[in-house]
Amino acid sequence: MTKWVLQCEECGNKWILDVSFDLEKIGRIFHYCSNCRKNTFHKVLGKME
Numbered sequence: 001m002t003k004w005v006l007q008c009e010e011c012g013n014k015w016i017l018d019v020s021f022d023l024e025k026i027g028r029i030f031h032y033c034s035n036c037r038k039n040t041f042h043k044v045l046g047k048m049e
């Protein structure tokens with residue numbers, strides 16, 4: 001599992017997602033934001049080492 005730092009493009013909220021696939025290749029994902037309380041686009045800021 002890799003910890004990825006994601007940032008919601010709507011509210012700027014940063015949080016960590018644990019997944020086994022490489023988000024760096026995707027660059028941007030559509031995911032639920034607990035701050036917006038809806039699905040939004042998220043930028044992949046990078047890996048947490």
Ligand SMILES: [Zn+2]
Nearest residue numbers: 008011033036
């Ligand atoms: Zn948000």
